[in-house]
Amino acid sequence: MSLPRHEVAFCGKRDHVQQPVIVLDVNETLSDLRPLAERFVEVGADPGASDLWFAATLRDGFALSIADVRPVFADVAREAARTLLSRWRLDRPLDDAVEHVMAGLRDLSLHPDVAPALRRLSAHGFRTVTLSNGSTSLAHRLLERAGLLEHVQQLFSVEEQTAWKPASAAYGYPAAQLGVAPWDMVLAACHPWDVDGAIRAGLRGVWVNRAGAAYPGTFTSPTATVTDLTQLLDVVAEPILDDQAPGVRSARP
Secondary structure: OOOHHHHHOOOOOOOOOOOEEEEEOOOOOOOOOHHHHHHHHHOOOOOOOHHHHHHHHHHHHHHHHHHHOOOOHHHHHHHHHHHHOOOOOOOOOHHHHHHHHHHHHHHOOOOOOOHHHHHHHHOOOOOOOEEEEEOOOHHHHHHHHHOHHHOOOOEEEEOOOOOOOOOOHHHHHHHHHOOOOOOOOHEEEEEHHHHHHHHHOEEEEEEEEOOOOOOOOOOOOOOOEEEHHHHHHHHHHHHHHHOOOOEEEOOOO
């Protein structure tokens, strides 16, 4: 019987780089999406519409990826907003309401723990990149506004390259571009599906659990768990990330 793909990827001798490449998810892991709830309210929808919209965007993007389409995040997000907002009696035309919500994506800020985390990683010599299902332009704007671009080596997007994360090819793309093996990369993300996908693709996966939620048992357990990104440096230096022993490690308080 063949082993699951993520187990096969971890078999055999490995020559690790001195420090792993840190791969950061962007949407929700770096960016704080909570202000988008106000955008939905401003056009006449309920505050909970924001969460429904983001979930629908991911659902539709995943579905199109499975169908071998290369969806553009902004296009999928716009149509998901249009479908959702059509359920409410809005204070403006539907197209205007959709654009009001989409404009909020360009004005998002980082979570408070992102800046100190990136500075810590940079100060200790770690190569840090981003990998998003969205555009690199949004990631660039997000980091540039915070004055943090100098701490990120490269911005990667799956757009026009591979299927959306969590497809294995999505994680292989930055590995190939950087010339490193998947197991010499550590993905940090707040989405369990992203952590699971990375591990199955051969990376190591750190779950950023800011909300104190339970990790779904249907997904591969994270290599490590942190409660905010400032703990990431402590985790990536620990032996668990050399894959010498199974299990899940949490950052020390």
